[in-house]
Amino acid sequence: MRKTSNLYSIKQNSQEPKQFRGGEKKVMKKSLSLLVAAAMTLSTASVAFAADAQAELTTQQKFDALKAAGVFNGFPDGSAGLEKEMTRAEFAKVLTKLTELAENSAANVYSDVAKTHWAAGFIGAATEAGLLNGLGGGKFGPSGKVTIEQIAKVADLVAGIEPDADGTVSGVVSPWAKGFVAAAIEAGLLPELPTYKVNAKRGQLVEVAYELAESLGELSVVKASQTGAKAITVEFSRAVTAEEKAATTFELKNGLVPYAVTVKFADDNKSAALTSAFLPAGDYTLTVKGQDPITVKVVDEVVTKLEIGATVLQKAANQDLKVKGLNQFGEEVANAVADANITVFNSKLGSLTGNKIDLSGADIDSAVIVTAFHPATGLSVTKTFKVVDPASATNIKLGTVVPLKDETRISVGKAEGYVLPYTIVDQYGQAVKLSGAPVVAGNKVTINGIDFVISDTAVVTPGSFKVNADGVLTFGTGAKAGTVVITAVNSKTGATASTTVKVEALPALKTFQISQPGVLLVANEAIKFPYAATDSFGAAYAQKDVKAATDALNDADPATNFNITSSNPAVTVAYGFDAKTGELNLTFTGAGQTTLFVWINNQIASQLNLDVKAAATPVKVLGLKSGAATSVGINGVADLTIDQLNVVDNYGRAVTKLPTGWALKVVEAADATAGVVDYAAGKVTGKAEGTEKLAISLTNGGADVANSGIETTYTTVKDADIKSFAIEAIGTLYGGTTGHVAGHNATVTLVGKTASGAVIAIDQSRFFTAITSSDLSVATVAGTTVTGKGKGTTTITVWNGATKQAEAAVTVSDAAPVITSVAFDPTEIDYVAGLNVAAKLAVKDQYGVAIDKDGVFASSDKAKATVTQAGVVTKVAGATGSVTISFVSVNGLVSTIVVNL
Missing domain, CATH: 2.60.40 (Immunoglobulin-like)
Structure with a gap:
């Protein structure tokens, strides 16, 4: 992409010291082009080369220098056209020449720039390098112009000048550009003009480019000398840019002994102080990256x-x-x-x-x-x-107390740390610094003869006042919120001062707006409801923090609480927040119209009208799911449960688990060929080669559900038609020791495949003799059982004698099991003496394995029924209706079951 150029040789002074660029010469050129690219959403540019500052040049002379370098072109008549405006296409050429890019018309992707356009190669090169952007819609706008304020922004960035947000600009300027223009004027890059919103003339662009060339000319070290007992100061030929500072290194040695230095640049960035912990007298060699070594003489301090x-x-x-x-x-x-x-x-x-x-x-x-x-x-x-006479405070001033770091207000319950700013001057005009241990007497704290009186000791605690070695005075807050006045008094001189401190209560949940979930509301199903909440200061809660806020209300005195209730006694509601995400899930019991009320501190915070539908029931088997096996080998067994079937409920939704009392009915179809397969307990077993139809339907309480079934054909494949084998997918296993149970192991199941690729359930006892693991530190195999041992991946291989039948990669994790799902089955049950709902609760970890039921059971109405932490429900004598029993896991997952009394 790059080619050689003599751009940097223009007007160089041969007497200058070796050039310093924070790197090689081309690195500096590249860094300038990157600065331009970062700045430009319109085509504006900069020129950087060494300038002769010995004499003031005219704009024409500056143009001639740029023209000689190939950056600018003159017009056919030989004129510079300094009063003409410059187009975006012309700037593409300036940028390409300036940054030494090779023309690249292939990179021109704009619909309004033909491949034959004179600037296509420049536009493509500058675009590919990230120097120019299009205008949107695939267009470049080659004839567009550049304004002076756009030039100002790029000039500031190239020169390393921060925009001056507080600067004044007398001319007309856009609000976004004011800081850039003010900074450019202050730095001498732009003159003061009546307006900066007009298109820039070529002469103005030449002036800015040349000024940048002078300010960003060859950087060099002018001088390095000892300026302190442990300090050496390096002076540069001009201000060092932020990019150059990042690339600059300093190495200081006395002979072969290196000395570590701390570098601090001056405010004007024209010098840098190097400080060492110790600098014995001697001749030191200082090497600044990109410069010849410099000898610095260091003398002992006297x-x-x-x-x-x-x-x-x-x-x-x-x-x-x-x-x-x-x-x-x-x-x-x-x-x-x-x-x-x-x-x-x-x-x-x-x-x-x-x-x-x-x-x-x-x-x-x-x-x-x-x-x-x-x-x-x-x-x-x-x-x-x-x-x-001894000093005595004659003038006291107390400043404003501010919140602690990362806080937005002064809050209750902070034992220490709030700074009480003070200025104390004695009769001689000298500042007095407090010291020593404060003496507390009631609401008065005495330090160095000055009494600090607190108007409310429940808000600011006198015993919390402290003075550190630097004389900084701090205090803490009590449990009470309020406004307190702290008064400092010198009783000897009558000097006094006061300051007011407002101490706020900790943020608490104040508003909670619940919204429609946008889904069908069905009884006994947990439904996610959107909401928004704010605290007592009007700040919005992050959703993940809302559970803690509601818990804080419910853990406080009875006057503070959070609850969600239903207006319809026939439609009860239980709520729960996900401990990690803060998602709100509601579960309803019963069906009908109801109004949902959210309560905060016994006041209605929001309400929502809802229509809760009756509990869902399965209505039909639609067919087998994709991938469900319909072919088996001789004595091969294929699953046929609801997991392999598409079943829908009365609302047309998929059913993944049949309610209590419901079952699948699988029998031979009326015109079936008997003896090909057998069905029993959710398994289809191949018996003889051929095909057989099975009728699959639903039953409820043993009674057939009308029009709920389908017929499907199963095939038993002979051994000779099984051409290859595969291992059924094994999920991630747990390989740690904490909480490991047999359920974390996996069973290897081999399946056959026909020539067409159809998967066949086969007789596991006839097609393999051994199973191995490639890495026993990750997983071991005993029989057909794989047990995780350590984090990693291993290859499980199934063998039939010396023949490899199939292999599969198995991943093992060492992440300890945690609760990831909790679910009651069923979600509604009739009460009987000794009812233990814990037996109806499934709690599983991230591996899908049952885990200890660590959590809390709670009853929605203890006046009707109570529940122990073992899950045993006891009905209160004479109670009727229903209660909702909730289980909340230790990590905040919630499930509910309705108990009909």
Whole structure:
């Protein structure tokens, strides 16, 4: 795609240091083109090459330089056409030449640009490179123009300038472009103009391109020198762009010893400070990526100045003299002045410890003479003070308390952490920093002689006030919501300040709008209902958080609750939220019209009119499902249960499980050939070669269901017609040890196939002798039973002697079993003494295997019937009607069963 170019040789100064680009020269070119591509939804572009800044060039001269590089073309008469506008097609050429792309007319996919169009190759190349986009509808708009504000946006991005959202633009500009235009003007990329919404002239584009060339010219290191005891500063020839910073590396060595450095760029990005934990004196080699190594001389720090920083000394203990030594870089030198190097004179001095003197016994207005001496350099400094009254706060300001990180409000129940901002100034104009342990007395907290009074200690707790080593004052909230006033008072000076803190209750469920599910409502079936909920602050709940919100209401005092009820006593309702997704499922008992009420805190939050249909019943067998076996080998057995049949209910929906009392009736058809197959207990067994019709219908309580059946033909295939074999699919097995049961194992079943590919159930005892596993760490085989052992995939192979009959891959997971489905069967039952609904409950894991019934049973009306946690239901004497017994698993899955009393 790329070809060579002398673009970057235009007007270069041979005296410049080696060019630095954050990588190779072509990498910089590529990075610029990517910046342009990221910026452009319209065709606007930039030019980047080294510019001679020694003299101001005219627009014509700048154009000539660009023309010489092949970026711009002149007109046939030799003119530059600087007052003309530039089209999108012309910009495609500029971009292609600028980024050194090869023309590619094959990549031109636009319906309004013919393959013979002069710019087809440029448009294709720029489009393929991601520099240009079409206008939509498969069109490019080659004759379209580019506005000045569009140029501003791209110029900012190429130059690495952030849009100035607060900048002012005197000319007419679109709202979206204001920040870009303001930033471009500030950076000198654009002049101030009456309007920026007009099409750009070629001359204006030349000026912007040339300015970018100058600002994004060859980046180089101008200087590198020691600027601190542990710091070296690198200065660049211009501001470094964000992309260049990301690509820049710094390596500092003293001989062969590398020194790790922390890099921080200056605000103007024209320099970078390199800081190391330790820089002993010596000549260092600094290598900036893309530059020749630079030698930097590092010297040891020396004390060049002593300073007594105290401005006033008070009649008090621990008066800090703030004596320090500064090095040649103006930095404080650690341990520059020891205790013996400081002398203090006053007629009534206390002890001197380090930089602190006890003046609690000194007389007011008496002189204190402080002298500091540095023996190694002979430097000394003297300063005279007059003892003044002890500091006392004369001005106090309290700031606004803000929420904790990641919070939107100040909430109850936060034991600590809220910052109480303060500014305290003494009579000498010095800031006072609080310190020490707060002293609590009732609603008053005293720190350093300043009393903080809390108007309501149930809202803000006095005992929670703390001051850290930096003087930051924090507190916590109590269990009560409300508005509290915190007042700071210095009783000695009368200085006072107050701030108000509003402490909110924790968010609670406030609104719950339930909606129509858009499906048929049938009794005894769990139905998903859509809803929307908000909290007490009006914020919408994520659906996954609603269950916790309803639980919080129901766990609180009786005045707070959440419930869903039915207006029709004949149509009861039970609800449950999925613990993970928050989906709401409702199960109705009985049929008829009803109004559904959602209650929050004993108030109706929403309501919905519903028509619940009677419980579904199976009505007809339509036929066998696709893939159900209708052919068997001699003594081969094929399943014939509802799982192999298409059965529908009275609402035309598929039935996957027959209700209690219902059964399939399978008999020979009236004109059947006897003896070909036998049917018993859901199995069809092949007996003799041939075909036989079976009649399949439904019964309810032993009675035939009229017009519910079909006839289908079964074939018994002789052994010689079975040409190949396959293993029936085995689902994912569990291979861990926690909770592993026999149900997690799988049985290998071999099936035959005829020449046409038809699957045949065969006699398992006659066609194989052994089964093996390719990886015993994943699964083992005993007889026909496969047992998972560890996570992975293994190949199960069925053998007949030394002949491989079939093989199949089996996946084993080590994910521990968890409850993924709960279901009562039946969903409605009549009460009898000792009724145990747990026996009617199927609880399965993700492998489809029965798992422990960990969860809670509950009755919808304890005044009618109770249920133990073992699932035993007990009717209350004299109760009539029905109750709904719910089971909620430990992970929030719900199923219900109606008990008729």
